[in-house]
Amino acid sequence: xxxxxxxxxxxxxxxxxxxxxxxxxxxxxxxxxxxxxxxxxxxxxxxxxxxxxxxxxxxxxxxxxxxxxxxxxxxxxxxxxxxxxxxxxxxxxxxxxxxxxxxxxxxxxxxxxxxxxxxxxxxxxxxxxxxxxxxxxxxxxxxxxxxxxxxxxxxxxxxxxxxxxxxxxxxxxxxxxxxxxxxxxxxxxxxxxxxxxxxxxxxxxxxxxxxxxxxxxxxxxxxxxxxxxxxxxxxxxxxxxxxxxxxxxxxxxxxxxxxxxxxxxxxxxxxxxxxxxxxxxxxxxxxxxxxxxxxxxxxxxxxxxxxxxxxxxxxxxxxxxxxxxxx
Amino acid sequence: xxxxxxxxxxxxxxxxxxxxxxxxxxxxxxxxxxxxxxxxxxxxxxxxxxxxxxxxxxxxxxxxxxxxxxxxxxxxxxxxxxxxxxxxxxxxxxxxxxxxxxxxxxxxxxxxxxxxxxxxxxxxxxxxxxxxxxxxxxxxxxxxxxxxxxxxxxxxxxxxxxxxxxxxxxxxxxxxxxxxxxxxxxxxxxxxxxxxxxxxxxxxxxxxxxxxxxxxxxxxxxxxxxxxxxxxxxxxxxxxxxxxxxxxx
Numbered sequence: 001x002x003x004x005x006x007x008x009x010x011x012x013x014x015x016x017x018x019x020x021x022x023x024x025x026x027x028x029x030x031x032x033x034x035x036x037x038x039x040x041x042x043x044x045x046x047x048x049x050x051x052x053x054x055x056x057x058x059x060x061x062x063x064x065x066x067x068x069x070x071x072x073x074x075x076x077x078x079x080x081x082x083x084x085x086x087x088x089x090x091x092x093x094x095x096x097x098x099x100x101x102x103x104x105x106x107x108x109x110x111x112x113x114x115x116x117x118x119x120x121x122x123x124x125x126x127x128x129x130x131x132x133x134x135x136x137x138x139x140x141x142x143x144x145x146x147x148x149x150x151x152x153x154x155x156x157x158x159x160x161x162x163x164x165x166x167x168x169x170x171x172x173x174x175x176x177x178x179x180x181x182x183x184x185x186x187x188x189x190x191x192x193x194x195x196x197x198x199x200x201x202x203x204x205x206x207x208x209x210x211x212x213x214x215x216x217x218x219x220x221x222x223x224x225x226x227x228x229x230x231x232x233x234x235x236x237x238x239x240x241x242x243x244x245x246x247x248x249x250x251x252x253x254x255x256x257x258x259x260x261x262x263x264x265x266x267x268x269x270x271x272x273x274x275x276x277x278x279x280x281x282x283x284x285x286x287x288x289x290x291x292x293x294x295x296x297x298x299x300x301x302x303x304x305x306x307x308x309x310x311x312x313x314x315x316x317x318x319x320x321x322x323x324x325x326x327x
Numbered sequence: 328x329x330x331x332x333x334x335x336x337x338x339x340x341x342x343x344x345x346x347x348x349x350x351x352x353x354x355x356x357x358x359x360x361x362x363x364x365x366x367x368x369x370x371x372x373x374x375x376x377x378x379x380x381x382x383x384x385x386x387x388x389x390x391x392x393x394x395x396x397x398x399x400x401x402x403x404x405x406x407x408x409x410x411x412x413x414x415x416x417x418x419x420x421x422x423x424x425x426x427x428x429x430x431x432x433x434x435x436x437x438x439x440x441x442x443x444x445x446x447x448x449x450x451x452x453x454x455x456x457x458x459x460x461x462x463x464x465x466x467x468x469x470x471x472x473x474x475x476x477x478x479x480x481x482x483x484x485x486x487x488x489x490x491x492x493x494x495x496x497x498x499x500x501x502x503x504x505x506x507x508x509x510x511x512x513x514x515x516x517x518x519x520x521x522x523x524x525x526x527x528x529x530x531x532x533x534x535x536x537x538x539x540x541x542x543x544x545x546x547x548x549x550x551x552x553x554x555x556x557x558x559x560x561x562x563x564x565x566x567x568x569x570x571x572x573x574x575x576x
Contacts, residue, residue, distance in 0.1 A: 191442065191443050195442050196449075197442050198442075199429060200434065200439050206419040206420060207417050210417040210418060210419060211402075212402045213379070213381075213402075213405055213411055216433075
């Protein structure tokens with residue numbers, strides 16, 4: 001078996017073992033941390049499709065993450081107050097059903113990905129980075145200045161949204177939902193990487209001219225990749241809002257974009273499980289170093305610097321190094 | 328059958344004051360190798376780019392099998408069968424040789440937007456890719472990353488990828504550059520057989536190869552086509568001799 005496959009399996013096993021242990025040891029906070037890892041990893045899996053496979057350095061994925069969060073917040077707050085979102089052209093009421101919320105999140109994120117992609121993908125390199133950042137910041141300031149849903153203060157949702165047949169207030173059950181979605185996204189990404197679409201996207205990252213010369217429409221290819229990426233990160237945002245039962249413009253800020261990017265880079269750009277490894281390390285560092293110093297990010301920064309300078313494949317890449325020699 | 332496969336009419340392209348293509352008209356007939364020669368900076372690569380669709384001419388018309396393709400984009404022209412190789416290899420270096428060729432098969436088929444099928448296990452596509460690879464003699468290195476290939480192998484790979492497009496026309500931009508004498512000789516029989524499948528517009532600096540291979544030659548100097556004719560006609564052309572060939576010819 002390839003080393004990377006074994007590392008991936010070990011990571012997934014740990015993601016199951018730790019919450020199970022915490023469940024029997026009666027440590028709900030640890031389960032919540034594992035849930036946070038699963039959700040942030042999901043956001044990273046989304047970005048990894050655009051950034052890792054497609055080479056689209058989006059510095060605005062907080063836009064999708066935040067849109068997912070606000071979709072959840074807006075739907076749930078209307079359900080709480082029994083006031084419909086709109087009456088015309090059809091009656092649209094709020095919802096506290098996760099499945100409904102996810103459905104709307106997918107539509108909203110896909111639409112945002114489409115619009116941002118149509119405009120930003122006309123550029124590349126540093127211009128694309130700046131445009132994606134600009135779109136994220138536009139939404140951020142819009143959320144701050146829009147009072148209807150809490151504005152700068154954010155918005156609390158008092159009861160976690162429901163999932164048919166499950167008690168989402170039970171930490172281990174909510175973890176199971178998030179982890180299942182993560183697994184689904186990972187499975188999809190795995191298939192995508194080996195698919196004709198993945199092959200073309202991967203080639204277009206290395207040489208767009210090569211891809212176009214054999215008849216691949218690179219713009220459309222990247223647009224679809226960005227939309228898929230947006231949907232996955234958007235779903236993560238909806239889950240994150242459910243985890244905290246709170247949304248705020250912070251979810252849309254460029255710092256959030258940066259954090260999602262840090263998961264991907266720490267874990268290994270373009271590696272299937274990179275975002276999971278990165279998000280797990282991020283949360284572990286936060287828990288271990290956080291109590292020691294409130295400036296723990298400086299250690300994160302140092303680590304990121306080391307990865308970028310000496311270990312381009314991130315954690316997964318460094319651990320799986322021997323694969324390259326074997327193949 | 329005497330209609331040209333590819334026809335350029337009055338192609339004009341300027342970069343500021345520099346005229347890179349000055350009213351160029353040219354055709355490529357079925358079964359021929361048409362060599363395009365000229366000194367460095369004559370505008371050969373600019374012309375190839377305009378034919379392939381990565382650069383738009385200011386004026387003029389390009390047609391493929393009688394169909395006007397002037398407005399078609401790069402990838403659209405590729406799907407119509409306009410295949411091209413690059414002067415400096417354009418390949419996905421991290422991917423395997425097979426993956427690079429499969430990209431051509433997938434691109435040509437227009438079935439790019441498939442998210443679940445495993446591209447590396449699709450027997451139909453792999454058979455097509457392997458056929459192309461064996462024609463250029465790269466089947467043995469199919470699983471190797473392109474980054475480990477020699478310069479010459481990369482040039483062969485470019486041709487293999489072009490073949491997967493089921494080309495109607497081959498645009499080969501200096502396929503022999505950097506191959507050395509023996510490498511060029513090895514490539515020549517392949518080009519000889521390819522021309523019956525798709526006519527070749529060949530940009531090449533290696534004059535021995537051009538005179539051996541070409542059915543017709545066009546000479547480009549400072550963006551202007553100064554002569555088109557058979558090998559003998561071009562060799563005898565006084566204007567060409569002073570502009571390009573020098574005394575050695």
